Amino acid sequence: MSTIPTTQPDNRTIHQLFDLTGRVAIVTGGAGLLGKQLSRALAEAGAQVVIASRNQENCGAWAEQLCSEGYSALALPLDLTDPESSQALVAATIAQCGRLDILVNNAYARGVPAPPEELTVEAWRTWIDAGLSGNFFCAQAAARPMLAQGSGSIINIGSIYGVGGTDVRMYPPGMPVNASAAYGAVKGGIVNLTRSLAVVWAAQGVRVNCISPGGFPGETVNAEFAAAFQSKIPLGRMGNSSDLKGAVVFLASDASAYVIGHNLLVDGGWTAW
Secondary structure, three states: OOOOOOOOOOOOOHHHHHOOOOOEEEEEOOOOHHHHHHHHHHHHOOOEEEEEEOOHHHHHHHHHHHHHOOOOEEEEEOOOOOHHHHHHHHHHHHHHHOOOOEEEEOOOOOOOOOOHHHOOHHHHHHHHHHHHHHHHHHHHHHHHHHHHHOOEEEEEEOOHHHOOOOOHHHOOOOOOOOOOHHHHHHHHHHHHHHHHHHHHHHHHOEEEEEEEEOOOOOOOOOHHHHHHHHOOOOOOOOOOOOOOHHHHHHHHOHHHOOOOOOEEEEOOOHHHO
């Protein structure tokens, strides 16, 4: 009777599987609200982290903060609207760090929010060009050296609004609905872009996955909006400054070696109702 050969056993411990020591990660928008959490998590797991965005002052300050705590980080520029900027970021990372193993595609630019019937062409193009096209060109630039070395992890950042519509009833009068139809189109596109890239690049060793966060407030948040938002979450709270850390390290590390094309919802159960 013929048998099918199995893969070789992997005897690494759980600590070894999650360890990112010696790996290099780019986090776009790495000094922003979610970016700080994502970049800190990768640094804590042992990776050398490149913080990238248009705001070099913020990136530099955050990289210095991480370095002062004993982690390895540096800041590099990125303009999501310019595909050549993504290529330059990857080239500079390899020149300064020697390799590239992880990309967290987190940065995006907001167009002016408006109801769908009032959304301007300019605003729509801002959302799509930076949020969707920019993420694709970052992934494309990062994939090239990853494919050449036969390994890598690309983690796109989606949203709960990439898998469902926005409940505008949560927003008090006068509060802009930033999660507009354009935002939903961008994030929905990112979720399926993840699947499309994953199935093409998996056989060459590059894994592509997505994290879709729920509500993660800044330092201040409208109390009425927060109460309405939290009422829709089974856990009864919004996300905090550590809720994404485990997810990003999991998808960046060998702990998720058999995971591709997955959209990991980190939303307190928002989408589980």
